[in-house]
Amino acid sequence: MEERISPVGNNNNNNNNKFSSATSLRLALPPVRSSDTYIVQIPRDQVYRIPPPENAKIVENHRKPNNNYQSKRKFGCCCWILLGLLIFGIIIGVIIWVIHMLYIPKCPNFSIVGIDLKNVTGPISHGHGQKNQPQQHSRFEIDLKVKNINERMDVSFGEGKEGKATLIFKKHDIGQGKYPSISQKAEVSNNVHLNLDVGSNGKLPGDFIKSLEDEKKPIIMTLMIYVKMEIKSWVKNMKKDLTITCDFDVEGLTKKSKILADKCITDF
16 A cells, blocks of 8 residues: 655655745845844946035034124124213213313403593593683593403404594593403403594583582493404404493592492493
8 A cells, every 4th residue: 555645744845945035035134133233235327426405504503603603793893882982972062062162251340440531622631721722632541440251262353453542421422432452371361552533613501510510429320342253262263343331420520530330331
């Protein structure tokens, strides 16, 4: 009888073959490790010599902080420069303001010191001359005190042209003359002598003659002066046509006069 091969044996052989092939495959594959390095080869025609746009955006994003820093730095420099210019401008402005305050021109002060009437003619002239003598022209002699109150500035009056002075009594011009040219240093006082002639014919108004007869009654008069004034300093010069008005009361005009009150104002 022929021997039969058990089918179980065939199954065992198949299992053995599968086991052996699996074992050989397992041995052929290298163990997988997370730290292994892989080499990837890229065909030469796929190598990019110019970075793709994605890389450009990444680089630009990295550069933006530097640009922001540079712009902030430039802005800070501009702010410091503007601050320095502002401080410099403030200092210059303060210096100009201080100089302006120290050199503000002021008008000198005027006051009447004395007044006399010389060579009086008419009813009140007895005792002042003798008969059969030539009569001299009557005139008013006025002493005026002028004080330069400027601390750092000089004052001059009537440079190149003398001023004009007029003595007024009740709207009558009873005396006219010139205001002399003078110069004054800072904080200096001077007395100015004025000679005012009585009219063109040397005659005084009748109401003024009556006032002279009453020696105890004060006579109220006004002295008007028109003169060019110049105030000088190393900072600035100022020229002005000055008008001075002095109202005063005098007693004893024909003898020893006495100024009872005076007030001088200017249009400075």
